Amino acid sequence: MTMRVGVLASGSGSNFSALVDALNVSGSPARVEVLLCNVPGARAVQRAQAAGVAVELVDHRPFGKDRAAYDAAIVEALRKHQVELVCLAGFMRLVGETLLSAFPSRVLNIHPALLPSFPGMHAPRQAVEYGVKVSGVTVHFVDEGTDTGPVIAQTAVPVMEGDDEAALAARILVEEHRLYPQVVRAIAEGRVKATGRKVSVTAR
Numbered sequence: 448m449t450m451r452v453g454v455l456a457s458g459s460g461s462n463f464s465a466l467v468d469a470l471n472v473s474g475s476p477a478r479v480e481v482l483l484c485n486v487p488g489a490r491a492v493q494r495a496q497a498a499g500v501a502v503e504l505v506d507h508r509p510f511g512k513d514r515a516a517y518d519a520a521i522v523e524a525l526r527k528h529q530v531e532l533v534c535l536a537g538f539m540r541l542v543g544e545t546l547l548s549a550f551p552s553r554v555l556n557i558h559p560a561l562l563p564s565f566p567g568m569h570a571p572r573q574a575v576e577y578g579v580k581v582s583g584v585t586v587h588f589v590d591e592g593t594d595t596g597p598v599i600a601q602t603a604v605p606v607m608e609g610d611d612e613a614a615l616a617a618r619i620l621v622e623e624h625r626l627y628p629q630v631v632r633a634i635a636e637g638r639v640k641a642t643g644r645k646v647s648v649t650a651r
C-alpha cells in the first residue's frame with residue numbers, strides 16, 4: 448500500500464519538487480498525490496503542473512479571520528485525494544485544530560533551523576544575526592504552536608564566515624531536500640514512533 452501524501456505550499460515549492468522527485472517513483476512506499484496552495488500563481492503551482500501532480504487552490508482570503516472554516520476547506524480538498532499524510536512545505540498559514548484533528552499525528556512541517564532555536568518566519572536571518580556556528584533543518588510533527596511540535600529528524604548545517612541570510616538559507620535548503628523525503632519514507636514504512644515529545648526513527 449502506498450501512502451498518499453498531500454503537500455501544502457505557498458511559495459517557491461522546491462521542497463514540494465524534492466518530495467515528488469524522491470517519492471513518485473516505482474516501488475516507493477509513499478506518493479505525492481496533490482499540491483494544496485493558497486496563493487494563485489505561486490511557483491509551486493507551476494512545478495506541480497509540470498510534474499503532473501494535481502493542484503488544489505484554496506485561497507485563504509475569502510475566509511477572513513475564520514481559521515476553522517479555512518482549515519475545513521483544506522481538509523475537504525485533501526480528502527478528495529484520499530490524503531493520509533500532510534506535509535507543510537513553506538505553507539505561510541497557521542494550521543489549527545480542525546486540520547490537526549482530521550489528520551492526527553499525520554501533519555509534518557519542515558523548518559530551516561535546529562528547533563527550538565529560531566522558530567518563526569526568518570530563521571536563517573536570525574541565525575546569521577545571532578552568530579551561531581551551526582544551524583540546520585528540522586522536520587517535526589505539527590501541533591497548534593508555531594514550530595513547537597515533536598522533532599522527528601534534524602540535520603546540522605554549518606554557518607560559514609561571511610554568510611548572509613541568502614547564502615545560509617541556500618545551504619540549508621539542500622539539506623531540506625534530502626531530509627524531508629527520508630522522513631516521509633520512514634513514516635510510510637512504519638519506522639517512526641512517537642511517545643509524547645520523544646520520536647524514534649528506526650533504521651530500515
Ligand code: GRF
Nearest residue numbers: 459460461462537557558559
Ligand atoms: C523552506 O526553507 C522551509 O524550511 C520553510 O519555507 C521554505 C520553503 O521553501 N518552511 P520552498 O517553497 O520549499 O522552496
